[in-house]
Amino acid sequence: MSSVAVSNKKGFGAVFWDYLTTVDHKKLGVMYLLAGTLFFAIAGFEALLMRIQLMVPNNDFVSAGLFNQLLTMHGTTMLFLAATPLLFGFMNAVVPLQIGARDVAFPFLNSLGFWLFFLGAVFLHLSFFLGGAPDAGWTSYASLSLYSPGHGIDFYVLGLQISGAGTLISGINFIVTIITMRAPGMTFMRMPLFTWTTLITSALIMFAFPPLTVGLFFMLVDRMFEANFFDHTMGGNTIIWEHLFWIFGHPEVYILVLPAFGLFSEIIPVFARKRLFGYSSMVFATILIGFLGFMVWAHHMFTTGLGPTANAIFAVATMAIAVPTGMKVFNWILTIWGGSIKVTVPMLWALGFIPSFVAGGVTGVMQATAPLDYQLHDSYFIVAHFHYVIVGGIVTAIFGSMHFYWPIMFNRALGEKLGVLTFWTFFIGFHLTFFLQHFLGLMGMPRRVFTYQANQGWDLFNFISSIGAILMAIGVILLVLNILISIKSKPLNCRDYWEDGRSLEWAIKTPVPFYNFKQTPLVRGFDPYWLEKHEGNKEGMTYAEPLSDIHMPNNSILPLIMSIGMFIAAFGALYHPDGVSWSIPVIIIGLGITVASMITRSVKDDLGFHVHVEEVIATEEQLYGKGGNK
Amino acid sequence: MMKGLKKWRLFSLLAVMTVFLSACGENYISTLKPAGAVGKQQLNLLIFSTSIMALVVVVVSVLYLLAFVKFRRKKQDENYIPKQVEGSHTLEVIWTVIPIILLLILSVPTLVTTYKLGDVAAMEHVDEDGNKTALTVNVTAKLYWWEFEYPEQGIVTAQELVVPTDEKVYFNLKAADVKHSFWIPSIGGKMDTNVENVNKFYLEFDEESQGLKDGVFYGKCAELCGPSHALMDFKVKTLDRDAFDTWVAAMQATEGQTASKDSTDLGEATFAANCLGCHAVSGAGASGAMGPNLTAFGDRNRVAGVLEHSKDSIETWVKNPESIKPGNLMTGAYGKLSDEEVSAVADYIMSLSVED
Numbered sequence: 008m009s010s011v012a013v014s015n016k017k018g019f020g021a022v023f024w025d026y027l028t029t030v031d032h033k034k035l036g037v038m039y040l041l042a043g044t045l046f047f048a049i050a051g052f053e054a055l056l057m058r059i060q061l062m063v064p065n066n067d068f069v070s071a072g073l074f075n076q077l078l079t080m081h082g083t084t085m086l087f088l089a090a091t092p093l094l095f096g097f098m099n100a101v102v103p104l105q106i107g108a109r110d111v112a113f114p115f116l117n118s119l120g121f122w123l124f125f126l127g128a129v130f131l132h133l134s135f136f137l138g139g140a141p142d143a144g145w146t147s148y149a150s151l152s153l154y155s156p157g158h159g160i161d162f163y164v165l166g167l168q169i170s171g172a173g174t175l176i177s178g179i180n181f182i183v184t185i186i187t188m189r190a191p192g193m194t195f196m197r198m199p200l201f202t203w204t205t206l207i208t209s210a211l212i213m214f215a216f217p218p219l220t221v222g223l224f225f226m227l228v229d230r231m232f233e234a235n236f237f238d239h240t241m242g243g244n245t246i247i248w249e250h251l252f253w254i255f256g257h258p259e260v261y262i263l264v265l266p267a268f269g270l271f272s273e274i275i276p277v278f279a280r281k282r283l284f285g286y287s288s289m290v291f292a293t294i295l296i297g298f299l300g301f302m303v304w305a306h307h308m309f310t311t312g313l314g315p316t317a318n319a320i321f322a323v324a325t326m327a328i329a330v331p332t333g334m335k336v337f338n339w340i341l342t343i344w345g346g347s348i349k350v351t352v353p354m355l356w357a358l359g360f361i362p363s364f365v366a367g368g369v370t371g372v373m374q375a376t377a378p379l380d381y382q383l384h385d386s387y388f389i390v391a392h393f394h395y396v397i398v399g400g401i402v403t404a405i406f407g408s409m410h411f412y413w414p415i416m417f418n419r420a421l422g423e424k425l426g427v428l429t430f431w432t433f434f435i436g437f438h439l440t441f442f443l444q445h446f447l448g449l450m451g452m453p454r455r456v457f458t459y460q461a462n463q464g465w466d467l468f469n470f471i472s473s474i475g476a477i478l479m480a481i482g483v484i485l486l487v488l489n490i491l492i493s494i495k496s497k498p499l500n501c502r503d504y505w506e507d508g509r510s511l512e513w514a515i516k517t518p519v520p521f522y523n524f525k526q527t528p529l530v531r532g533f534d535p536y537w538l539e540k541h542e543g544n545k546e547g548m549t550y551a552e553p554l555s556d557i558h559m560p561n562n563s564i565l566p567l568i569m570s571i572g573m574f575i576a577a578f579g580a581l582y583h584p585d586g587v588s589w590s591i592p593v594i595i596i597g598l599g600i601t602v603a604s605m606i607t608r609s610v611k612d613d614l615g616f617h618v619h620v621e622e623v624i625a626t627e628e629q630l631y632g633k634g635g636n637k
Numbered sequence: 638m639m640k641g642l643k644k645w646r647l648f649s650l651l652a653v654m655t656v657f658l659s660a661c662g663e664n665y666i667s668t669l670k671p672a673g674a675v676g677k678q679q680l681n682l683l684i685f686s687t688s689i690m691a692l693v694v695v696v697v698s699v700l701y702l703l704a705f706v707k708f709r710r711k712k713q714d715e716n717y718i719p720k721q722v723e724g725s726h727t728l729e730v731i732w733t734v735i736p737i738i739l740l741l742i743l744s745v746p747t748l749v750t751t752y753k754l755g756d757v758a759a760m761e762h763v764d765e766d767g768n769k770t771a772l773t774v775n776v777t778a779k780l781y782w783w784e785f786e787y788p789e790q791g792i793v794t795a796q797e798l799v800v801p802t803d804e805k806v807y808f809n810l811k812a813a814d815v816k817h818s819f820w821i822p823s824i825g826g827k828m829d830t831n832v833e834n835v836n837k838f839y840l841e842f843d844e845e846s847q848g849l850k851d852g853v854f855y856g857k858c859a860e861l862c863g864p865s866h867a868l869m870d871f872k873v874k875t876l877d878r879d880a881f882d883t884w885v886a887a888m889q890a891t892e893g894q895t896a897s898k899d900s901t902d903l904g905e906a907t908f909a910a911n912c913l914g915c916h917a918v919s920g921a922g923a924s925g926a927m928g929p930n931l932t933a934f935g936d937r938n939r940v941a942g943v944l945e946h947s948k949d950s951i952e953t954w955v956k957n958p959e960s961i962k963p964g965n966l967m968t969g970a971y972g973k974l975s976d977e978e979v980s981a982v983a984d985y986i987m988s989l990s991v992e993d
Binding site for chain 1: 661662663666667668669676678679682683686687690693694697698700701704705707708709710714717718719720721722723724725728729732733736737740743744746747748750751752753754755756810812814815816818820822823825826827828829831832833834836837855857858859860861862863864865866867868870943963964
């Protein structure tokens with residue numbers, strides 16, 4: 008396989024095939040970003056339908072059954088299929104560059120992770136067309152999910168099982184990448200914070216997803232083969248599902264929010280033109296949050312009846328998380344303190360993030376107060392709380408980082424003016440939607456209700472909340488518009504687009520060649536690019552090796568085929584309880600395809616290929632003109 | 638002097654917040670207008686934690702706004718490179734220790750209240766005759782309705798909980814089908830009704846419900862339980878102890894009451910033929926019925942938990958329950974009734990009452 012092909016314009020078919028087979032972390036990053044945006048839009052649309060339904064009391068815009076499907080799919084999609092892949096998109100696109108690696112440690116697995124996630128997600132969404140989506144909430148508490156008729160819950164279980172495997176694979180991949188593939192001189196305590204949070208998040212994935220997998224598997228066999236893990240009439244226990252789910256579910260929040268913290272820790276120093284304040288305490292706080300994140304799951308179950316002692320322990324443990332989180336917030340503020348703040352769109356999102364996230368954090372502490380939580384639990388207060396954390400903390404990070412990293416990912420910039428407009432529309436809409444929901448909860452409105460009776464004092468706030476949701480939707484449309492406009496815009500072909508880049512990813516010229524740095528850079532301190540820049544190094548970085556042949560992995564279609572095998576098998580499993588004759592053969596065929604591809608992969612030696620020095624020089628000249636990446 | 642001023646400030650802050658908070662919501666459903674000791678303790682915790690958290694928010698916001706205003710890049714500073722500060726141990730210690738202290742302060746009332754609200758030992762206390770001293774209600778949550786059994790009194794009712802004021806009422810909570818959650822917002826926090834175990838807790842009702850808009854407090858199901866989760870409402874009638882005892886006696890007096898197929902009243906006869914299998918019309922008994930007990934139906938506040946309490950509503954409900962509460966278990970459980978029969982049954986049900 009030769010790489011000089013880079014220079015030629017490819018036809019649509021070739022490009023399409025390239026994306027189906029790619030193992031390049033940058034392309035997979037783009038694919039994660041696109042897939043994540045698609046599911047974000049779908050889940051956002053579901054939310055909009057729900058808010059329209061709740062705009063006025065006793066509305067009949069959607070039926071009760073459909074509403075439960077919407078709320079379930081909104082939550083499930085946003086957490087598993089939108090936020091996770093969007094953050095994975097940035098991790099893929101940025102982390103290998105930040106540590107000066109050629110790619111991730113296991114490029115083949117990286118591709119497999121994406122395809123498993125994507126096909127699992129598609130499988131889950133097919134439920135809408137095949138008899139109804141899951142309707143027991145994203146938490147899918149066992150008694151209700153076993154009771155739920157139809158195949159909705161089966162779609163949930165199988166879809167998440169497949170896409171969860173993809174997430175787990177990607178998590179392991181990032182751990183290995185970050186531990187083993189750092190450029191010379193990039194010690195752990197010189198790693199950019201986004202790399203750190205990616206590492207900790209991946210570790211959390213490794214420990215948090217297995218309990219989910221186990222729980223889903225129990226539910227799968229309960230529904231498929233009438234096992235009785237959760238059927239209490241046969242000696243099962245539904246509380247076990249709650250524990251398994253939340254042992255996964257609580258760390259899941261940190262799996263999402265830690266990379267968001269990491270992204271802001273990249274954005275803020277760049278636009279404050281100042282080193283991240285208290286780097287080592289930021290790292291420590293990240294690790295501590297990750298650790299404590301596993302100690303607090305039962306605070307989702309204060310009203311389950313675990314008894315006062317369990318509630319007391321988990322209440323105090325939960326409060327403890329506020330301490331490292333507070334450290335982070337103060338460190339960000341002290342980073343801009345004494346800096347020179349330039350308000351660009353990414354910085355605007357960062358500035359909007361701090362107060363929104365603090366608001367979400369303090370209501371979290373209020374809910375940690377167990378006896379108070381008896382009132383707040385499962386009311387609209389909790390809905391307000393977690394949207395402040397997830398939208399205020401994670402979505403702001405994603406939107407801000409889109410603007411921030413667009414130049415590196417696409418060699419294009421997103422428009423500033425439209426970006427500012429997007430920010431204000433979305434930001435105002437967000438607070439309008441969710442701030443009043445705190446009060447709705449306190450006024451006695453339970454969550455997950457498809458309608459409410461008039462004259463309970465909730466009418467006005469619900470109406471305002473729905474108006475806010477419409478504003479948020481407009482904000483998202485503006486962002487998508489911005490993306491579409493950027494496709495048509497001129498390529499940047501520059502280095503350090505924001506001019507104050509600090510970490511390694513800004514040292515490389517865009518478009519980034521498929522092998523990343525032509526020579527592995529030498530890292531001489533924290534914020535290596537800033538260091539070199541301010542010592543007058545015009546070349547970007549000092550390199551750790553002479554220009555030599557580069558070893559790169561081959562593309563492969565096998566990850567896609569493996570995932571398709573799982574996808575097919577899932578249909579067999581889904582229809583098995585109906586007693587159809589073809590279910591077992593379909594399971595066998597599907598798994599057969601997967602296993603056959605695995606055998607092919609194991610038997611066939613794939614040693615990758617070398618990009619020779621001449622080809623590197625040719626590529627560089629083709630991308631950047633004479634002189635290459637200087 | 639300074640100390641006094643600070644105290645005064647804190648007090649006024651609390652006062653303002655109390656006003657702000659109590660101006661929210663309706664008194665028959667809002668957690669911000671509690672009518673019971675449990676709810677009041679929870680409101681106090683809410684105000685206390687909100688005050689501490691407001692302090693945090695104010696400090697963060699001031700620092701943040703100050704930093705933003707003071708250090709925004711100006712035109713002439715385009716090339717200015719600020720000092721690259723690594724960090725500060727002193728500051729790190731300050732913003733680690735102060736939050737820890739704040740949380741410790743918050744955790745004290747949290748722990749105390751957690752144990753206090755979790756204490757149901759008095760449930761088992763008996764007097765010299767071996768009778769339980771405290772009132773216990775067994776709550777069974779069923780797909781979209783609530784059953785309330787008073788085991789010591791030997792009576793059972795549904796959809797409308799009747800309790801005495803000014804004493805602790807203990808609850809045994811259980812679900813019959815899927816998980817629900819029992820919540821009376823203006824009285825106190827919720828507790829789940831699980832399918833496999835009985836949860837116990839207590840509530841106190843300090844106010845008679847008579848003066849409220851509908852004469853009842855509103856109760857809700859707080860755990861997603863299916864399509865009609867939003868409609869799984871119940872009501873709570875609080876009476877003083879004497880009135881409660883009268884009510885209990887009236888319920889006990891209905892022992893053996895039933896509807897007869899041979900009745901000359903078309904409503905009663907139809908009811909006996911089609912409804913009695915699930916709906917009892919005697920309040921004496923235990924929980925475990927297929928459908929809500931209708932002994933005190935005429936005294937209630939809603940039809941099917943959400944419809945206006947009228948004959949029309951009953952007719953609408955009986956003709957097509959599915960259109961009111963999707964997924965309910967009553968649809969299709971009885972024979973086809975003519976309009977005339979439905980009307981007569983509605984009249985009959987409305988006539989069932991134990992109050993004067």
